[in-house]
């Protein structure tokens with residue numbers, strides 16, 4: 636399976652289970668690994684035969700503005716479902732981290748995998 640990736644996507648969103656996290660957006664970083672439905676673009680050299688990673692990152696930012704989750708797990712699972720449903724990805728791995736959220740921890744986060752990796 637061929638994979639496109641977007642690693643180190645920086646964004647701000649309302650996320651968290653505590654009251655202080657419900658009032659202001661905070662920084663998150665995402666790593667997205669997205670399986671492609673086919674390797675056709677390798678032969679055709681045509682953007683319409685693959686998943687446009689620029690379109691993906693635009694959609695991710697729209698989702699982060701529109702949806703507000705309590706847990707990183709719920710956010711990661713939602714983004715994974717968007718990639719599978721709306722971009723026809725057969726397999727995705729979505730990692731979401733909160734840089735600096737915990738004392739003495741560089742990044743706290745979660746990774747979800749959805750779909751079948753061929």
Ligand SMILES: Nc1nc2c(c(=O)[nH]1)N=C([C@H](O)[C@@H](O)CO)CN2
Nearest residue numbers: 650651652653656705706707708736
């Ligand atoms: N497994 C998780 N643990 C925690 C999460 C989370 O999303 N998944 N979130 C929090 C708080 O919201 C955190 O941002 C502040 O401590 C705690 N644990």
